Amino acid sequence: MVTSCLLCGVGGQGTVLASKLIAASAMEKGLFVRTAETIGMAQRGGCVVSHVRFGDKVSSSMIPEGGADVIIAFEPAEAVRNLRYLKKGGTVVVNKKPVIPITAALGGSSYTGDEMLRYLEENTGRLIVADSDRICRECGSPKVLNVALLAYAAKSGALGITVDELKNAVLARVPEKFHELNIKAIEFANK
């Protein structure tokens, strides 16, 4: 059995740390883990994707289309862009706040994110929408978005990692001065 989680967003949103936290939780359970990251030019505001897979035996670090148990999207359009990776009946956790690319701002495009959320609602069996503005306001920092999204996925049961296991990974992997902030974000999502 392999659990596959695809994280997607825009360069700079913190997908890499999020994938490391899932990997750490799975390693802690004695599972074999593979991940693949986007590093390089695309980190400058481009689309980034992290693949995280764990189980007894994992051949490829890259998730095939139709192979993801859960997609954690840091941005609505990126969820739609990667939706073909979702398994039938898989779960999507999406942050509802769009990142408007400069090309859209220049071209006067009307991209607002709402059309993407509607598309996701119509085409995803199980959709969990997170409100990053509210999370960041409640927790007092924009940096907790990644951990909060992970917590939503953990709570849904689709991630194969429990909320407590995620908490332990945060305590083990994140610098101590950020512990309180991140635990607060997890608890907010777990309410």
Next chain:
Amino acid sequence: MSKKFLMGNEAIAHAAKNSGVNFVSGYPGTPSSEILETCAKIKNENMYVEWSVNEKAALEAAAGASYSGGRSMVTMKQVGLNVASDPLMSLAYVGVKGGMIVVSADDPGPISSQTEQDTRTFAEFAKLPVFDPASPEEAYEMVGEAYRLSEEYSTPVILRPTTRVCHGCASVEVSDVPEKHIPEGFVKDSKRWVIFPKLSYENHKKIEKRNTELSEVFSDSRFNSLTGSGRLGICAGGVSRAYMHEALDILGNPEVKILEVGTPFPFPERLAFEFLSGLDEVLVLEELDPVLEKALTYVCGKYHLNVRIRGKLSGDTANAGENTVNSVCGYISKLTGASVPEAENLPESPTLPVRPPVLCAGCPHRASFYAVKQAMKGKKAVFCGDIGCYTLGNAAPLDMVDTCLCMGADITVAQGIKRIEPETVCFSFIGDSTFFASGITGVVNAVYNQTDIVIIILDNSTTAMTGQQPHPGTGKTMMGEISEKISIEKTLEAIGVKSVEICSPFDMENAKAAVLRAAEASDGVRAVIFRAPCIAVSKPTGKLRVNESACIGCGKCIREIGCPAVAMKDKKAYIEPSLCTGCGLCAGLCPVNAIGGAD
């Protein structure tokens, strides 16, 4: 042994340390950079680690360490191997004493590169053995074997990971006890270390003999394997091996005979013959060049085997870009007739926003490009760009990169254009790290040949694109030591550049004036150094905010500079506070002064 979760690049670094590496050099380049950075992080008292000025310097220094009996590793990306190819081709003839690994990371796609060249082809060209890992854990294993082989045959050995191996992470079994290798020191032997035509002739014969022997050795290597059965075959190399295993699972494991190749050159011919015997058709799965496909076709011809080889050359697989589990599924399905499970049919999605990579909010390059663009408005000018973050200056609305070829070529390409178009002002844009890596020779060429060009040096005090590595101008080395900063302006002056101006690109009026002076001087080489640190190595100066009642919604702040922090919201400009660094570029061009400091 202990289990560590490592990125492929980290696994290579750990393996080098555990193999007793004494000397590690390299030049940053995606996807290879983290190998050397990890070496620096985990180094012990027997290891020296440096970012060299470029790949040629790195490879030559590593060769010297290896001549002296030290175990060395030199790291670069595939286009870096082109820079290092002069010493590499000769070193293949001279050979080494201490084990030496040349890591050249390939980038199928390409994801962050200029070319889709294949280091396996380069290895064959250089007549050097090459290892091609499928995963981080295999890369770890291959490093140890490569050092053993390198010392047994006194030859440099190439390790060729690809992006998905370099930037993939896996649980890797790592030794906790690094081997300690004490180098013998340099032993004078001019018949061995001085390359002459006669030596090259003698060594050429030895190399060919050795490679025939290595082909035999590799036929029994644990990095090559023959499994399965039937009349249909699949031969796979690199990360495509992982895709193949996953695809076979998805397709319900149809009957096939499988040859996995981890040592593509010298090609394991005996093993390949055994594989091909009794087969009707073979599908070859590999990325970049059809290296395995050609080798199998050769074996078929040599032994008169009637086997159909399907791959890139036959048009059965894609000849450019990456493989994926899905593409490999399709190929295997076509070979075996096994059907691919039907994918869920999603309705057409709303138009997705495109996200080309852009210069960061607050990036000083944006201000530099804007200053030159403004200063040259309406004048005939060509802007020659180079490799680095500033290649992104080509995007709208800046549109300030007319050419980009390879490291250092901005300065020399501009000279050629100037000789054909004397009336045009020819600009070269080069970053600080690229200047040291391969820009200086071009400046000497321009001064010597008295070619009128304007060099704009974008000095952001770091090697930004590859992740903020130090370079000769930063005053820091990879051993964490402070070194004398090498001054770009003094270097230019010493070469004979008559006019060198330095200013901050954010001081827009001064910046434009400096560019104009340089453009109008037209007497040999002129340079303007725009100096402001990369936002990744400096603290933001504050955050700007739009005064909504003053903003007239003209959009000039967006249209002119294309900063990702600025967008329109309800017909007014809006500055995203999480991105703004307070650089002030947008505030300076607002016609109604609606942008100011946030309270």
